[in-house]
Amino acid sequence: MSAAPDTRPFPGVAGRVRRMVGRDPHESERASTPLELLFDLAFVVAFGIAGEQMAHALAEGHVATAIGGFAFGMFSIVWAWINFSWFASAFDTDDWVYRVTTMVQMVGVVILALGLSDIFHSLDEGHTIDNTVVVAGYVVMRVAMVAQWLRLAAQSPEHRRTALTYALAIAIAQVGWVVLAAVHLALVPTIIGSMALFLIELSGPALSERRGATPWHPHHIAERYGLLALIALGEGVLGTVAAVQPIIEEHGWSGDAIVLVIAGVVLTFGLWWAYFAVPFGHLLHGRRSGRAAFSFGYLHILVFAAIAAVGAGLHVGAYVIEGEAHVGYGAAVRAVAIPVAVFLVVYLGIADLLVRRVAAAQVGALALALAVLALAVVLSESGTPFALDILLVAAAPWIVVISTETVGRRHFAAHLAGAGA
Numbered sequence: 001m002s003a004a005p006d007t008r009p010f011p012g013v014a015g016r017v018r019r020m021v022g023r024d025p026h027e028s029e030r031a032s033t034p035l036e037l038l039f040d041l042a043f044v045v046a047f048g049i050a051g052e053q054m055a056h057a058l059a060e061g062h063v064a065t066a067i068g069g070f071a072f073g074m075f076s077i078v079w080a081w082i083n084f085s086w087f088a089s090a091f092d093t094d095d096w097v098y099r100v101t102t103m104v105q106m107v108g109v110v111i112l113a114l115g116l117s118d119i120f121h122s123l124d125e126g127h128t129i130d131n132t133v134v135v136a137g138y139v140v141m142r143v144a145m146v147a148q149w150l151r152l153a154a155q156s157p158e159h160r161r162t163a164l165t166y167a168l169a170i171a172i173a174q175v176g177w178v179v180l181a182a183v184h185l186a187l188v189p190t191i192i193g194s195m196a197l198f199l200i201e202l203s204g205p206a207l208s209e210r211r212g213a214t215p216w217h218p219h220h221i222a223e224r225y226g227l228l229a230l231i232a233l234g235e236g237v238l239g240t241v242a243a244v245q246p247i248i249e250e251h252g253w254s255g256d257a258i259v260l261v262i263a264g265v266v267l268t269f270g271l272w273w274a275y276f277a278v279p280f281g282h283l284l285h286g287r288r289s290g291r292a293a294f295s296f297g298y299l300h301i302l303v304f305a306a307i308a309a310v311g312a313g314l315h316v317g318a319y320v321i322e323g324e325a326h327v328g329y330g331a332a333v334r335a336v337a338i339p340v341a342v343f344l345v346v347y348l349g350i351a352d353l354l355v356r357r358v359a360a361a362q363v364g365a366l367a368l369a370l371a372v373l374a375l376a377v378v379l380s381e382s383g384t385p386f387a388l389d390i391l392l393v394a395a396a397p398w399i400v401v402i403s404t405e406t407v408g409r410r411h412f413a414a415h416l417a418g419a420g421a
Helices: 034-059 063-091 096-114 116-125 132-155 157-183 187-209 218-251 255-276 280-285 291-322 329-355 360-381 386-419
Strands: none
Touching: 034 063, 034 096, 034 116, 034 218, 034 291, 034 329, 063 096, 063 116, 063 132, 063 187, 063 218, 063 291, 096 116, 096 132, 116 132, 132 157, 157 187, 187 291, 218 255, 218 280, 218 291, 255 291, 255 329, 255 386, 280 291, 280 329, 280 386, 291 329, 291 386, 329 360, 329 386, 360 386
């Protein structure tokens, strides 16, 4: 696949409309564009609201509401981002039509984010899910995505069948979401309907790629996913600082508040180091086809959700310290430890799927990290100081970091050498 000719007057300026024919998947020095970075900023708002709503629900002791609302919101947010990012990796023309369509998608993200509170409030009442605003924002994003696929179908005969399949799958799902939001079913039927639509959404790319693979760029995709991980990590730090600030203003610096801030930074840094120690770009380069790419793309939904949930958990800890929560320190520790465990298991699982081989030492490090997290939870229930428990949670990812920087790097290097990458 050769790159589309650049017909713009000079780079960085959106001149006349360019023909959308697909980019070179082996393009050297491919990096995220300023437009993609701007698009990501809309998700800062979405992650922040989702995490804040989850933290409030957990602090009130409404665990089902917290998990249900957060899962619904995060899937909608991250799935829309994934669809845009893979499309952009393969077909970004950066002309004015593409930019305007991207702006429409950003508007949809903001609308969706503003509707997340309705999801949580309606789940609290327990009768139905008020997803009207969320669906409205989601449909705005997805209709713009349909327009992009139809543009590709019209301009690229090579990708027409694939593009039309993508457009049809997205359109069917959006009709379903609109109907589900309009009929106002009871809680259980709404959940069942949502799960069915989620499956339709997930199956769309798998069916479409069978009709012709899109020319996405492995290193570009890995960079894009890393940038969204950074956004989620940044929201965790911001949420913790924002939650601790009222404590300092009213009661001054307390030992628990100081430890929570330190633990939040140490934990965030550990998660960052663990994630970026894996050379996902190089691993994806050798696994462009088959299940590996889909595993990387889909399982990252759990990775991003786990990172955002860690920030929400730290926020719960601040509420408990401030005395504004209806739960105790044990619940706060669980709210951080569980998503950390999910992150470690899933991100290492993705790496193993790409390598197609499991390193025993890495499994041992993961088991030790999970044991430390479990110990922190058990100790928190037995009345040990919160500072000790949260520091144990913050230490757990560093066990995996040490393993990845030693054994893991040799493991990945051996695989890449064998694959000729």
